[in-house]
Amino acid sequence: MAKIKVKTPLVEMDGDEMTRIIWAMIKEKLVLPYLDVDLKYFDLGVKKRDETDDKITVEAAAAIKQYGVGVKCATITPDGDRVKEYSLKKAWPSPNGQIRSYLDGTVFRKPITVKNISPAVRSWKKPIMIGRHAYGDLYKSAEMVIPGAGKAEMVFTPADGGEKLQVQVHEFKGPGIVMGIHNTDKSIISFAKACINYAISEKVDLWFAVKDTISKKYHTHFKEIFAAEVAKRQADMDKAGIKYRYLLIDDAVAQIMKHEGGILWAMRNYDGDVFSDMVAAGFGSLGMMTSVLVSPDGKFEFEAAHGTVKRHYYEHLKGNATSTNSVASIFAWTGAIKKRGELDGTADVSRFGEALEKAVISCIEKGIVTKDLVPLMDPRPAKYETTEGFINAVAEELKKNWK
Numbered sequence: 001m002a003k004i005k006v007k008t009p010l011v012e013m014d015g016d017e018m019t020r021i022i023w024a025m026i027k028e029k030l031v032l033p034y035l036d037v038d039l040k041y042f043d044l045g046v047k048k049r050d051e052t053d054d055k056i057t058v059e060a061a062a063a064i065k066q067y068g069v070g071v072k073c074a075t076i077t078p079d080g081d082r083v084k085e086y087s088l089k090k091a092w093p094s095p096n097g098q099i100r101s102y103l104d105g106t107v108f109r110k111p112i113t114v115k116n117i118s119p120a121v122r123s124w125k126k127p128i129m130i131g132r133h134a135y136g137d138l139y140k141s142a143e144m145v146i147p148g149a150g151k152a153e154m155v156f157t158p159a160d161g162g163e164k165l166q167v168q169v170h171e172f173k174g175p176g177i178v179m180g181i182h183n184t185d186k187s188i189i190s191f192a193k194a195c196i197n198y199a200i201s202e203k204v205d206l207w208f209a210v211k212d213t214i215s216k217k218y219h220t221h222f223k224e225i226f227a228a229e230v231a232k233r234q235a236d237m238d239k240a241g242i243k244y245r246y247l248l249i250d251d252a253v254a255q256i257m258k259h260e261g262g263i264l265w266a267m268r269n270y271d272g273d274v275f276s277d278m279v280a281a282g283f284g285s286l287g288m289m290t291s292v293l294v295s296p297d298g299k300f301e302f303e304a305a306h307g308t309v310k311r312h313y314y315e316h317l318k319g320n321a322t323s324t325n326s327v328a329s330i331f332a333w334t335g336a337i338k339k340r341g342e343l344d345g346t347a348d349v350s351r352f353g354e355a356l357e358k359a360v361i362s363c364i365e366k367g368i369v370t371k372d373l374v375p376l377m378d379p380r381p382a383k384y385e386t387t388e389g390f391i392n393a394v395a396e397e398l399k400k401n402w403k
Contacts, residue, residue: 015073126262132272287325
């Protein structure tokens with residue numbers, strides 16, 4: 001069988017621990033036998049990042065900007081314990097955060113749905129996609145423990161020497177705490193543009209939710225910028241047959257529990273962090289959740305929504321068989337392959353990505369699954385597959401149906 005030629009290179013970023021093992025299997029058994037593709041390879045495993053003083057992460061991000069599409073394995077963001085475990089020079093920052101910052105991107109998560117895994121929320125019939133504004137707010141905050149009575153104030157000093165702006169945060173009568181958060185118009189505009197682009201590409205309605213009734217400046221500013229960007233793209237949204245809806249965050253939470261899904265729910269940083277995990281759990285598992293980073297200028301980076309599966313990796317190192325869910329990692333590859341085909345105008349490449357996804361879904365719906373999915377299924381399979389056994393089953397299903 002002749003391989004399908006992929007016109008433009010695809011940026012590949014390897015990762016750590018059990019997901020690195022899975023990554024190699026996916027590439028060897030599900031991708032390279034079918035595609036003639038130039039993979040621009042970057043090893044973002046923690047040892048290589050340490051060896052290069054993390055320059056390799058920036059190089060990978062630059063390659064995504066150059067070629068337009070990347071696919072990334074899960075990686076370690078080292079804490080103090082990991083620094084000791086891997087004898088690192090320092091606790092290097094999150095590769096995801098660095099790539100996100102370099103591309104000025106927004107992260108979108110989408111559950112992978114199958115017939116024999118019912119969502120915990122009965123009304124959810126279609127995927128609920130989450131768009132998280134992954135910049136600023138709580139995650140770039142300045143905090144202070146207040147030792148006693150006194151005033152906490154917020155001051156802005158203009159760079160041009162103009163008049164200072166000053167507001168009192170609180171007059172403390174005793175000990176307490178205070179926090180300052182920020183965001184930028186540039187980042188909020190990029191977020192809104194990416195959400196609109198993603199909603200149009202997926203042909204789903206777009207929700208945005210904050211609490212502007214309470215935060216009449218900070219949250220209202222988000223709301224106004226988002227509405228302005230939607231207005232600029234109204235014709236494109238009308239053409240795609242989708243609508244924009246603004247809700248208060250508490251109203252959105254209440255309504256999402258009764259909604260059938262099939263929407264993109266855009267949220268600020270903290271809200272997106274929390275509710276993306278709620279939606280993932282509601283649909284079954286982080287192992288069944290895709291993640292794509294989209295930049296305002298149309299660059300894409302696909303990955304699984306979960307981490308490196310450390311516990312399974314230690315079992316693997318002992319020589320023990322594991323049953324690690326590879327679905328989200330496979331869908332990272334298929335997402336990148338389909339997008340590469342779409343951008344290149346090569347229908348066969350996109351069709352292959354779709355065929356590989358169908359092979360995965362077919363296996364799960366036949367009851368061929370890894371251990372983590374068994375308790376979620378109805379009916380429950382009598383047995384589960386090993387990590388390699390599941391990938392082999394997908395390979396057989398793909399071989400049988402791909403023409």
